[in-house]
Amino acid sequence: VVFERAYSMSTATSCGVRHIMTGRYSTRYMLERAHDPFFVHALRRKGYDRVLVTAFGSDFNGVSIEAFKRGGPAPETDGARFEHLTRHPRGLDREVPEPTKCDRMIEAWRRVHAERGSLDGTFSWLHFTGAHFPWFNRDPVKDFGDGYKDLYDGELAKVDALTGRAFDTLKELG
Numbered sequence: 358v359v360f361e362r363a364y365s366m367s368t369a370t371s372c373g374v375r376h377i378m379t380g381r382y383s384t385r386y387m388l389e390r391a392h393d394p395f396f397v398h399a400l401r402r403k404g405y406d407r408v409l410v411t412a413f414g415s416d417f418n419g420v421s422i423e424a425f426k427r428g429g430p431a432p433e434t435d436g437a438r439f440e441h442l443t444r445h446p447r448g449l450d451r452e453v454p455e456p457t458k459c460d461r462m463i464e465a466w467r468r469v470h471a472e473r474g475s476l477d478g479t480f481s482w483l484h485f486t487g488a489h490f491p492w493f494n495r496d497p498v499k500d501f502g503d504g505y506k507d508l509y510d511g512e513l514a515k516v517d518a519l520t521g522r523a524f525d526t527l528k529e530l531g
Contacts, residue, residue, distance in 0.1 A: 394428025407479040487512035
């Protein structure tokens with residue numbers, strides 16, 4: 358699908374994700390827990406039973422595993438599994454590096470594919486945040502320099518390379 362004229366409803370990621378996931382404006386509740394359910398619950402009614410998420414954040418900012426679960430039936434009622442793939446191993450409230458997010462998603466896809474023979478019924482949210490300020494250019498793919506534009510370009514190059522790895526894996530798995 359190509360959207361020739363796509364516009365974000367917000368510059369804040371947490372608000373923008375809510376727009377994507379709910380199809381509704383969230384300007385009135387940008388930083389509240391009272392937002393509409395994400396569309397993954399509609400997918401559950403269509404047979405999707407696996408939700409793989411690399412989102413990071415608190416329930417307050419709306420880009421969390423809790424936000425994906427909110428507003429739907431309890432997972433045990435239909436056997437759905439929500440997996441937060443990037444929870445820090447020591448329980449620290451910080452994000453894991455972008456390559457780790459990609460690796461964990463790919464590992465999860467391989468595991469699901471081995472269990473089922475396909476990824477049918479699986480919704481994946483691979484959320485890269487490297488292009489967010491401040492830019493550090495950690496794990497660089499290409500070093501463009503130390504200026505803000507250079508660091509940003511470095512982060513975009515990394516996200517592009519990681520997205521390519523993810524798509525290559527999906528093609529490999531059919």
